[in-house]
Structures are given as C-alpha cells and as structure tokens.
Amino acid sequence: MPHVKSQSHHLMRSPVLAWVGIALIAVALIALPFALAQIGTAWVRIANLAILFALLALGLNIVVGFAGLLDLGYIAFFAVGAYCYALLASPHFGLHLPFWLILPIGALVACLFGVLLGAPTLKLRGDYLAIVTLGFGEIVRVFLNNLARPINITNGPQGISRIDPVSIGGIKFNTTGKVFDLAISGPMKYYYLLLIVLIIAIVINIRLQNSRIGRAWEAIREDEIAARAMGINTTQIKLLAFAMGASFGGIAGGIFAAIQQFISPESFVLVESIMVLSMVVLGGMGNIWGVVAGAVLLSFVPEILRYTVLPVQNALFGRAIVEPEVIRMLLFGLALVAVMLYRPAGLFPSAVRRRELAKADARLPA
Amino acid sequence: MTKSPMLRVAGLAVAYGGIRAIKGIDFEIYGGETVTLIGANGAGKTTTLRAITGLVPPVAGSIHLNGRDITGATSFSLVRQGLAMVPEGRGVFPQLTVSENVAMGAYIRDDKAEIARDVERVFSLFPRLRERAQQSAGTLSGGEQQMLAIGRALMSRPKLLLLDEPSMGLAPVIVQKVFAVIESIARDGVTILLVEQNANLALRTSDRAYVLESGLITIAGKSADLLSDPKVRAAYLGE
Numbered sequence: 001m002p003h004v005k006s007q008s009h010h011l012m013r014s015p016v017l018a019w020v021g022i023a024l025i026a027v028a029l030i031a032l033p034f035a036l037a038q039i040g041t042a043w044v045r046i047a048n049l050a051i052l053f054a055l056l057a058l059g060l061n062i063v064v065g066f067a068g069l070l071d072l073g074y075i076a077f078f079a080v081g082a083y084c085y086a087l088l089a090s091p092h093f094g095l096h097l098p099f100w101l102i103l104p105i106g107a108l109v110a111c112l113f114g115v116l117l118g119a120p121t122l123k124l125r126g127d128y129l130a131i132v133t134l135g136f137g138e139i140v141r142v143f144l145n146n147l148a149r150p151i152n153i154t155n156g157p158q159g160i161s162r163i164d165p166v167s168i169g170g171i172k173f174n175t176t177g178k179v180f181d182l183a184i185s186g187p188m189k190y191y192y193l194l195l196i197v198l199i200i201a202i203v204i205n206i207r208l209q210n211s212r213i214g215r216a217w218e219a220i221r222e223d224e225i226a227a228r229a230m231g232i233n234t235t236q237i238k239l240l241a242f243a244m245g246a247s248f249g250g251i252a253g254g255i256f257a258a259i260q261q262f263i264s265p266e267s268f269v270l271v272e273s274i275m276v277l278s279m280v281v282l283g284g285m286g287n288i289w290g291v292v293a294g295a296v297l298l299s300f301v302p303e304i305l306r307y308t309v310l311p312v313q314n315a316l317f318g319r320a321i322v323e324p325e326v327i328r329m330l331l332f333g334l335a336l337v338a339v340m341l342y343r344p345a346g347l348f349p350s351a352v353r354r355r356e357l358a359k360a361d362a363r364l365p366a
Numbered sequence: 367m368t369k370s371p372m373l374r375v376a377g378l379a380v381a382y383g384g385i386r387a388i389k390g391i392d393f394e395i396y397g398g399e400t401v402t403l404i405g406a407n408g409a410g411k412t413t414t415l416r417a418i419t420g421l422v423p424p425v426a427g428s429i430h431l432n433g434r435d436i437t438g439a440t441s442f443s444l445v446r447q448g449l450a451m452v453p454e455g456r457g458v459f460p461q462l463t464v465s466e467n468v469a470m471g472a473y474i475r476d477d478k479a480e481i482a483r484d485v486e487r488v489f490s491l492f493p494r495l496r497e498r499a500q501q502s503a504g505t506l507s508g509g510e511q512q513m514l515a516i517g518r519a520l521m522s523r524p525k526l527l528l529l530d531e532p533s534m535g536l537a538p539v540i541v542q543k544v545f546a547v548i549e550s551i552a553r554d555g556v557t558i559l560l561v562e563q564n565a566n567l568a569l570r571t572s573d574r575a576y577v578l579e580s581g582l583i584t585i586a587g588k589s590a591d592l593l594s595d596p597k598v599r600a601a602y603l604g605e
Contacts, residue, residue, distance in 0.1 A: 212473070219470055222459035225421070229453060231445030231474035231522060 029195060033188040043303075044187040048259060050299035051194040052252050057279040057295040058201050058288065059248025064277065065286035065350070066214060067241035068221030070130040072273055073117070073137025077246040079144060079268035080113050081106040081253025083154060086263050089164035092155060099166045103254045110250025111243045113140070118242030122235055125224075137273050144265040159264025166193065166258045174261070190259050197255065198292075201248060205288045208244070217241055282339055284346030293348055302332050370433060372397045372526055372557050373418070378427035380410075380417045387413040389581040390427065395526070395559055400552045402560040402568040402589065404602060405578035411561045412454055414578070415530050418559075419451045420444060431526070446474050450524035454531050456515040460504030464495050467503050467514055471521025481521070488517035491547060509540035516547065526557045533564045545571050565602035569593045577602070 036043040060074045084106035088097045097105075117136045121129055148156030165174035165186075173193065174186045208214050216237045219227035228234050257263050275298065283294020309324040309331075339347060371394035380388040388410045395401045405411050416422045418429055420441040428437045431447055441451075459467050468488055472481045489496040492513045498506060503514055512532055519527060532548065533541045545567055552558050552571075562568035569575055569589040577585035577598065585598060592598045 212476075215470065215473065218462065218466075219459060219473070222461055223457055225453065226457035226459060228441045229419070229445070229451050229457065229519075230470050231442050233440070233442045 033191045046303045050296045053299050054292045054295035055252040056276045057291045059245045061291045063245035066217040072130045072134040075268050075273040076137040076140035077110040077249030078253040080110045081250030082257040082263045085254040085257035086160040086163050092160050106254040107247040107250040111247040114242040114246025118239045161262045163261045284348040286350035290348030374430040376428050379425050381425045391583045400558040400572040402572035402575045404565040409578040410581045448525035450519040450522045451528040452515045452519045456511045458503040465499045471518035509536050528559045530561050
C-alpha cells in the first residue's frame, strides 16, 4: 500500500524538520524588534500594530471565515475592549486596576456586546447582516462620542488620556529596561507581550477550528438548514461565533489602549472595520495563518509605501509629482484589487475555499 | 395490535400566510414500518415533513414521537430524539468532502469507535461514495448526492428516517439503485417515512401508504392494496 508507506515516511522525517523550522521562526521573531529598531523605533511600533491587527483579524475570521457571517462593524468590539481598559485604568474615574484583571473584563464585556449584536440578527444572512452590523459599529462609535453628558462616561470626542501603561510584576512596559546590558525599549516590551498573546490566540483558533464547534460553524457556513438537520443548534452556535470573535476584539482593544495610553472614538471608525475585513479576505478567509499573514501584510505595506514613495519619485523625476499620501492609498487600493482579481480566495486560501475556487474555474469554458 | 405508534400525527394543519397547505391530517407510523406519503405537486407532502421536523410551525394539531409531544420542537433537537431527515434537493454541504459530509452526520455523537464503524457501513452501502470520499460533495452527480444525503442521515443512527422525494431529478437507473438502498435500510430495522411523487415505486417499496390531495388525506391503506386500487391507478399510476 504505497499510500500508507509514504505517510509513515512523511511522519518519520517531518518532526525534526518541523522543530528546526519552529526554532528558526522563533529566533527570527525574537530578533525582529532589534532589527526593526535599527531602522527606527517607529517600525517596532508598526510591528506592534500589525500584531494587534492580526489579533483582530483572527477574531473577525471566526465570525466571517469560520461561521460565514459577514460583519462590517467588528471594530466596535475593539472599541469596547479599549474603553473598558481606559475607564478602569486611568485618572478619568480614578480607577487603576491591574492589566491582567482588566483584560478578561474587557473580553467579557466585548463578548456580551457580541451576543447583543448576534441575538437580533440570527435570521439575517449575507448583505442584510452586513448592513445591520455596519449600523451596530456606527452606533457604538456614536455612543462613545456622546456619552459625555449628562454623566461623563467616555469623555466624548476628547477621548481618554493618561491611560495606565501595562505593568506586570513591577515591570513597566512604557519605559526602557535592561536585560543583560541589552536595552529593551517600551515598544519592544510590548512587542513581546503582543507576540505571546498572538501565539495564544493562534493556538485557541486552531483548536477551535478542529473542534466540534469548528465543524458546526463550517456546517452553518455551507448550509444552515442542513446544519440543523445534523442536530446542530444553529442559534447557539452562531451566537458563540459572535461572542468568541468579539472577545478577541475586546482583548486586542485593551492592549491597544494600554500601548497608546490615549484613545478617542476617532480610532474606531468604519474604515477600520473594513481594514480588518480586508485583512481576512486578502489573507484567505477561514485560514488562520493566511489571516495573520494578511494582517501583517496590510499593516506593513502602507507604511513601507509611506517611506518609499517620496524617495522613489525624487530619484525618478527629481521631485515629488504626486503627494505621497495620495499615491500611497492608491497603490494600496490597486494591490487589493489585483489580489482579488488574481487570487479571489485570498493569498493563502483555506482548503475549503481552494476547492470552491477550483470548482469555479472548472465551470469556466476553456 | 396494542403497540403504540412511533410517530403519531393528529389533526395537523399548516398555513403559509393564511392559506392552509395542510388542512388537518392524521396518520401514524409504527416501528419497523416503511410508510409512504404520495400525492401530486402541491398536495402538501413536503409541508407535512417540514412540520414534523420543526421547520414550519403547525397552526393546529399535534405530533408525537415515541409518545413524546414534539409539536413545534426545534429541528436540531429532534435529531437527538432519533429523527433524521433527508431534505428535498439533498442539502449536502457542497464544499466539504464526501468524508466530511458523512462525519458531519454524526455531529450529535461522540463514540468515536462506533462512528468509524458506521462510516464503514455507509461506505459499504454506497461503494460509490467510498471512491469519491475525498471529493467535494458539490462535484458529485445528483444520484451520488442523494446517496450521500441518505448515508449522512444514517450517521445519526435514526430510529425514524424521513425521506423527501429521493427520486427527484434522478435518472431512472439511479432511482432504482436509490430505492434498492432504501429497502435495505428498512430491512436493517430503520422506520421510514417516504414522501414521493413517483407513486408506483413508492408503493412497491413501502408497507403502508397515505394519499395526500390538496392538504387532506383521501386514501389510506396497505401499499399492495393501493397498487391495485383503480382510483389510485387512475390518478397516480398513469392508467
């Protein structure tokens, strides 16, 4: 039986290779902030933002990629998490709860908001669901903007400032520290914190995808009535998708507030929701690694363009013909269009989406 | 016979926006039987099945499964009570592989070893599915999809299997094959409610039959008797 043989062969050789690969990636990830810091601390901050977006994309992937529910207001959960942290750890209310306590609170509150959005929209699908979720995202933002009177809860458009930075076991994350004569700046500390959170999030996502719940989401995405005929409680499983996805957003929001130390409703506009959705779609809906790659790519590409558009124009024409900001977003948009035209299932499609794509190709006349 | 029925439908009525599709019907199915519900297009056959499986709420009447009232129960909870349905138009998960579809049928179970045995059973019942195990279900032919839908439904180990128009859209040769399998499932002790437009085949496959006409049951009896009933022959067997 050649099939079995090749499989055992594969098993014999893969663990060693896999561990070497993992070790190499780990070293690269640990060394990355030092390399980035050589170019400028700004790049470490961009890497941090990329990881935050990866967290968001992973959360949205649960809703959109796994369960197939189009959510255009996802940033609202990010906002909820961020405001939870800001209100519980800033001079605004005079509360200064520790980081490890607020993070789960933020996740829980975001989770409740997820159910709040999920419950009334259970019967909606596709474009209808997209419109309601879009409205939900806007409602949350408008509330944040206006909950300053009569009782000042969110401080309105001014936002909340002087938010406590992360501090775990006496280590302050906003100042430069030293480990064996090696200077580790604030952003670098946050990088490692975020990296750990991201790894945990990826592990949770992989386990979810391969679990019974993951299979139920898959069934719902494919055919809701057939899923019910399998004995899947679709109501519960859909709410679970919204709740789980929202909690990831809440956690990302909490860390975001701690890193920025200042938040305002401006950070949670519709464009951000669309950005996260683009990351999911570009990376490959339903594929955990693809989604992470999509987030990293879409976080870095605009920044790289920011620093290259001007020098390239200067070199070519001797002066800047087009404003860097304009051309940057233009190129960004073009890149998105190109990817969707040539890789409609995303850069790294999940197995199921790949099949979908193959089927669509087969249907086209040669 | 004092045996109580597995499924008892009493005075069932279903309306779509004020128009009654089912106008109060009674029927029962006893354990081990194959019962068929035949009738023309729009007679209310599928609506009856949808009401039993909780997909549409009835406006009147009651449905009992093994003595328990399941009127208006959610469709997913019925699977755990031993009721499985093969919906009209098959309803396979098109992007999942045949194997994944079959595995999904065992969603409510977690006895891994037993599930593996049942997968084997489904594949030996439908050798065609084994050949295509790694293919996505959407690429199967209509007949294969019907077989997959039946195989998947069997994975929940139903006591009562509801089949909605298994012959629909299939070539006659394939229909024969599908019905041969339905007969062998019945022989294994699964109680079956078969809804069909192909009255001839349905009556030959079943023990008892009900004829549904404009939302009412007009004829009921042994399938063999109905096959020789001149009224049935004239209206449903094309004579």
